[in-house]
Every structure is written in C-alpha cells, then in structure tokens.
Amino acid sequence: DTEVTQTPKHLVMGMTNKKSLKCEQHMGHRAMYWYKQKAKKPPELMFVYSYEKLSINESVPSRFSPECPNSSLLNLHLHALQPEDSALYLCASSRGSTSTDTQYFGPGTRLTVL
Amino acid sequence: SQELEQSPQSLIVQEGKNLTINCTSSKTLYGLYWYKQKYGEGLIFLMMLQKGGEEKSHEKITAKLDEKKQQSSLHITASQPSHAGIYLCGADMYKRLLGNEKLTFGTGTRLTIIP
Helix, strand or coil: CCCEEEECCEEEECCCCEEEEEEEECCCCCEEEEEEECCCCCCEEEEEEECCEEEEECCCCCCEEEEEEECCEEEEEEECCCHHHCEEEEEEEECCCCCCCCCEECCCEEEEEC | CCCEEEECCEEEEECCCCEEEEEEECCCCEEEEEEEECCCCCEEEEEEECCCCCEEEECCEEEEECCCCCEEEEEECCCCHHHCEEEEEEEECCCCCCCCCCEEECCCEEEEEEC
C-alpha cells in the first residue's frame, strides 16, 4: 500500500482566516514533504521533515507553518494568506530522504484564498 | 532557466500510436523519477532510474536513463486513453553526503490521446 491521504480536498479561505491542511501516511515512512503547485507549473518544494524534524525550508513565508506531530502525520498551518497563495498543495512521503527513496504523493488540497 | 527541461511541452497522439517524452538536464542526475498527474490531482509514481544506461518497463511504458545520466526518455507503446495526463520527470540534482533529498521537477508534458 502506497497511500498518502490529504484533507480537506478543497479549501476556500479569506485572508484573515486560520486553517490547516492535514496529511497522513501509514507506510512507516520517515520523510514527509509539502509541495506547492500553481496551474500549469511543476510542483515546488516547500518543506521536508526527516524523522519528525524539519530538515529543509525553501525560504517559505512565515504565514505557512509546518508541523509534524508524529511520524505518520504532517500538518500545514495557514494564516493571513494572500490570493497568490491559491494553489494545489501536495504532500508526499518516502521511506528515507536519500535520492533513491521514492516519494509517494497524496491527492492534494486545492486551496483558494479570497 | 529551468534545470530540467522536458520536450515536447504537449503532445496529441492518436490512440494506438507510440510516443516518446524526453527529460534533459545540464547536470548529472542522481535518481531520476517519472510521475504522471491527472489535472488537479496528485502525482502517481511510474518509475525510478538510477544507473547510467538503465532501462525499466511497466506495462506499455518504458523509461531509459542515458549513460551520462543527463537525459531520460519515456516511451509509451500503443497508447490508450488511460495514458492521457501530464508526465513529469523529477530528479535529485545535487549529490549530498547526508540524505535530504530535494526533487526538482521538469516542466511537464501534457499528453492527449484522441480516439
């Protein structure tokens, strides 16, 4: 089973709202990732957690706050977002964090910021 | 400039025909991945290539990584409507002593299959 689940599937929020995206995997993977994908563009890496510790932050604005409560869960807390933050947010996980550890992706959360 | 270039950007193919998508880098690739994405959905893992000259096949899809590990091709034989979607190559382009994989994705190829 290579399933990564994400909730919610769609999210509409105002610029003053606080919301969270959730990602879950039960494959025993120790690396988890957040990507952002704009329309007709490839996914762009935002954050990497390795063994529940933040290992990569791609200079993401502080209005995005990741959290890894345990090895199966990854959250992305959203606050004071801008309309340009509207995108598909993808979560992925991999067994480890080397270049030969395949990343498996969830279905994504479609975020619209009004 | 994009580190990973894919060609063509879009492809319209009649059902039953063969097709090839290319992924080219100016740097040596460490772990080259092929994914497929339906519009607005997640990425589906297809294949991973690591060694120069490596070739892998799954059903009607074959992927190759050239000897210099700077170009990969994805070939679909006898295309079907189910093959339609966006194909993305992804690669770790910076060899590190300590993990922390960072995938860079190609520009994507949109494949349309017409009956």
